[in-house]
Amino acid sequence: MPKGYVAINVERCKGCGFCVEFCPTHVLAMSSAFNSRGYHPPHVVNPEKCSGCDLCGMFCPDFAIYGWKVSQPSNGAKKDAAR
Amino acid sequence: MLHADPKGVLTGVHFLDGDHAACEGALAAGARFAAGYPITPSTEVVERFAARIPMVGGIFIQMEDELAASIAIAGAVWAGAKAFTVTSGPGFSLMMEHIGFAAMTETPCVFINVQRGGPSTGLPTLPAQADMMQARWGSHGDYEIIALCPNSPQECFDLTIRAFNLAEEFRVPVMLMMDECVGHMTEKVVIPPAEQIEIYPRRHTRRPPGDYQPFAAGPDLVPEMAHAGEGYRFHITGLTHDERGYPSMTVAAQDRLVKRLKAKITRAAERLACYEQQGVEDADVVVLSYGITSRVAQRAVELARARGAKVGRLRLITVWPFPTAQVRALARHVKAFVVPELNLGQIALEVERAAAGQAAVVQVPHAGGGVHDPEQILDAIMEVLK
Amino acid sequence: MSAQAPEAAGKIAGGQVEDAPESCAPENPVEQFLRMDRMPHIWCPGCGIGTTVNSFARALLEAGLDLDRVAVVSGIGCSGRVAGYLRLDSFHTTHGRAIPFATGLKLANPGLTVVVYSGDGDLFAIGGNHIIHAARRNVDLKVICINNLVYGMTGGQVAPTTPGGAVTTTTPYGCYEPAFNLPALMDAAGAVYVARWTTYHVRQLTRSMIDVFKKKGFCFIEILSPCPTLYQRKNRMGDGLDAMKYYKEKSKIRHGAPTAEVALSKEGEIIVGKFVDRERPEYLELMRAQLSAQLGERYVETEHLVCS
Numbered sequence: 001m002p003k004g005y006v007a008i009n010v011e012r013c014k015g016c017g018f019c020v021e022f023c024p025t026h027v028l029a030m031s032s033a034f035n036s037r038g039y040h041p042p043h044v045v046n047p048e049k050c051s052g053c054d055l056c057g058m059f060c061p062d063f064a065i066y067g068w069k070v071s072q073p074s075n076g077a078k079k080d081a082a083r
Numbered sequence: 084m085l086h087a088d089p090k091g092v093l094t095g096v097h098f099l100d101g102d103h104a105a106c107e108g109a110l111a112a113g114a115r116f117a118a119g120y121p122i123t124p125s126t127e128v129v130e131r132f133a134a135r136i137p138m139v140g141g142i143f144i145q146m147e148d149e150l151a152a153s154i155a156i157a158g159a160v161w162a163g164a165k166a167f168t169v170t171s172g173p174g175f176s177l178m179m180e181h182i183g184f185a186a187m188t189e190t191p192c193v194f195i196n197v198q199r200g201g202p203s204t205g206l207p208t209l210p211a212q213a214d215m216m217q218a219r220w221g222s223h224g225d226y227e228i229i230a231l232c233p234n235s236p237q238e239c240f241d242l243t244i245r246a247f248n249l250a251e252e253f254r255v256p257v258m259l260m261m262d263e264c265v266g267h268m269t270e271k272v273v274i275p276p277a278e279q280i281e282i283y284p285r286r287h288t289r290r291p292p293g294d295y296q297p298f299a300a301g302p303d304l305v306p307e308m309a310h311a312g313e314g315y316r317f318h319i320t321g322l323t324h325d326e327r328g329y330p331s332m333t334v335a336a337q338d339r340l341v342k343r344l345k346a347k348i349t350r351a352a353e354r355l356a357c358y359e360q361q362g363v364e365d366a367d368v369v370v371l372s373y374g375i376t377s378r379v380a381q382r383a384v385e386l387a388r389a390r391g392a393k394v395g396r397l398r399l400i401t402v403w404p405f406p407t408a409q410v411r412a413l414a415r416h417v418k419a420f421v422v423p424e425l426n427l428g429q430i431a432l433e434v435e436r437a438a439a440g441q442a443a444v445v446q447v448p449h450a451g452g453g454v455h456d457p458e459q460i461l462d463a464i465m466e467v468l469k
Numbered sequence: 470m471s472a473q474a475p476e477a478a479g480k481i482a483g484g485q486v487e488d489a490p491e492s493c494a495p496e497n498p499v500e501q502f503l504r505m506d507r508m509p510h511i512w513c514p515g516c517g518i519g520t521t522v523n524s525f526a527r528a529l530l531e532a533g534l535d536l537d538r539v540a541v542v543s544g545i546g547c548s549g550r551v552a553g554y555l556r557l558d559s560f561h562t563t564h565g566r567a568i569p570f571a572t573g574l575k576l577a578n579p580g581l582t583v584v585v586y587s588g589d590g591d592l593f594a595i596g597g598n599h600i601i602h603a604a605r606r607n608v609d610l611k612v613i614c615i616n617n618l619v620y621g622m623t624g625g626q627v628a629p630t631t632p633g634g635a636v637t638t639t640t641p642y643g644c645y646e647p648a649f650n651l652p653a654l655m656d657a658a659g660a661v662y663v664a665r666w667t668t669y670h671v672r673q674l675t676r677s678m679i680d681v682f683k684k685k686g687f688c689f690i691e692i693l694s695p696c697p698t699l700y701q702r703k704n705r706m707g708d709g710l711d712a713m714k715y716y717k718e719k720s721k722i723r724h725g726a727p728t729a730e731v732a733l734s735k736e737g738e739i740i741v742g743k744f745v746d747r748e749r750p751e752y753l754e755l756m757r758a759q760l761s762a763q764l765g766e767r768y769v770e771t772e773h774l775v776c777s
Binding site for chain 2: 773
């Protein structure tokens with residue numbers, strides 16, 4: 001069981017490669033697929049290595065990826081119910 | 084309408100110069116934040132404010148330049164305060180970008196310009212009225228402002244209050260166009276009790292967060308205000324924007340926004356028109372003037388009447404928006420307007436425009452540095468009547 | 470991929486797709502701070518500005534600030550666009566003048582946490598006069614300066630931070646102007662907190678931002694960020710990722726380093742860290758102390774200057 005998961009918003013990605021490069025456990029790689037804008041988004045290649053550290057999310061300039069730990073599904077995000 | 088907060092009202096009969104009276108007007112109007120930069124002949128306004136405000140409750144900050152002063156007041160307004168700045172010609176030029184920013188973001192605030200001789204450094208200690216067109220057109224782009232012109236220290240007090248009230252009513256920057264003469268002339272100024280001073284309150288929205296749009300306007304074309312820190316989480320930008328305040332850089336959004344900014348004021352032009360007229364009904368000539376020149380003009384008109392001339396006088400108190408309708412109506416039955424100004428012809432151009440050829444417009448220019456001799460204006464009147 | 474609204478389009482969760490716990494996937498923690506109705510943003514692929522926004526969002530979360538009382542003020546430029554994307558009271562003001570606007574905002578409502586988020590050209594060229602005075606006065610502002618060494622929005626012109634030799638559109642043969650050392654300038658002007666990070670240092674940046682939220686006085690954080698489309702490209706320095714790798718390789722963390730020693734160069738070492746963290750009375754404290762000492766009971770102290 002991986003300790004964490006990653007969610008990728010394929011359409012938002014601009015293929016900068018930060019997440020792939022700086023994932024400490026090399027969970028990600030650039031895919032050969034294209035999104036509708038012609039960028040290659042990342043995809044998960046080593047899911048079992050994901051710790052949910054969310055470094056990918058912290059690096060992503062396009063808010064297109066984030067990670068979360070299995071043990072802490074909320075990952076600190078507070079949903080703003082009223083908005 | 085509300086009444087003035089007594090903490091800021093120095094009720095009584097005073098002997099003040101225009102600069103000092105303007106400061107008292109601001110305090111009476113509820114201004115509790117001012118940012119300024121020293122520039123002759125306006126500095127006394129903020130010097131007095133700096134001395135008074137700690138005992139009324141508020142802040143004065145002397146900023147590092149007029150660019151800073153003119154936008155610090157916008158910040159204070161969006162935090163909740165009524166705010167103003169004060170300057171003269173060279174500083175007014177520096178403030179132009181932020182007058183435009185205030186117009187574009189519909190930030191209610193007051194800019195006081197105690198005009199002096201120009202251009203450039205000009206005549207720092209001497210009067211002129213040569214920033215009048217600049218007050219209207221000085222910033223880039225299409226926008227409208229309101230400009231008031233006092234001709235006495237008493238009016239410096241009264242019209243400063245009116246300037247704040249109009250700023251709130253129309254969510255627009257308002258210019259108080261004084262001149263060095265009115266600013267440095269000392270006269271009786273009566274400050275009434277606070278309960279006799281009407282204050283237009285900030286048009287703060289009553290809508291809850293989530294339901295408020297900072298640029299959504301009703302039938303009077305003026306949107307409601309909100310302040311930072313109240314949970315509205317709004318966005319304000321100088322970019323062309325939509326009702327939400329979000330940048331929207333399209334032809335359609337530009338058309339919508341800029342036309343509303345203009346119509347907001349022009350539609351109210353007749354209501355905003357404020358002038359004093361005397362003897363115009365059967366006049367052959369009307370002397371149209373404003374500010375300090377109106378006091379000289381009054382003498383000239385008396386002299387002309389003493390010679391049997393049918394001369395009326397029209398003193399503009401609101402100079403922008405220009406009272407086109409009134410002048411146009413007069414133009415139909417007068418032979419000529421005589422327009423003395425402490426400049427080489429600025430408001431005279433507006434008179435020409437409004438008169439639309441139906442009456443002659445005779446300028447009585449003065450390059451600035453002093454006031455006209457009544458004889459100069461009298462000569463112009465008599466010349467027209469020949 | 471067909472034309473779908475970007476936010477609704479394909480999400481791939483980690484793990485085997487069938488096992489992916491999508492149903493318990495939390496929201497991206499940054500989204501609650503963003504005006505999602507304005508996404509996607511305008512920044513280029515590999516631009517670091519968005520990365521700094523992640524750090525900022527996480528700092529806001531961790532610091533536990535009342536978000537209704539956080540206001541962001543920006544100037545003009547790519548970095549200045551941050552204000553428009555944040556779901557906070559935000560003000561996109563004029564070029565160079567975010568700081569005086571923020572000064573007015575803060576002084577009239579000291580209860581606000583006022584963040585100035587802008588770029589190197591906006592804050593230090595046209596805005597130079599204002600930033601040094603705000604630092605001198607120690608106005609309680611949190612200034613986040615994204616330094617991409619160039620004027621990005623207008624197409625890549627030289628900035629007061631452009632390193633010697635760098636090519637920009639207005640220095641087509643290489644920049645020959647000496648650049649500002651921003652931490653040294655802010656230190657000399659009186660800032661009580663001066664730090665520099667790069668967009669690679671995402672965690673440290675969040676920590677610094679939390680530090681400044683908790684600190685009273687004029688705080689300054691410089692964030693070195695790639696401008697791939699203009700600075701990197703014109704100087705044949707690759708793309709955003711290449712810049713990030715350079716930051717990783719050449720950055721040295723030296724907390725407390727003398728700010729005079731942390732100047733940047735085109736391809737040299739990047740000293741990062743928290744350089745200055747000191748105490749000085751903040752502007753309003755100074756004002757109140759002086760006025761109450763002089764005026765005694767006649768002094769009317771105020772907090773929020775709000776008109777009726």
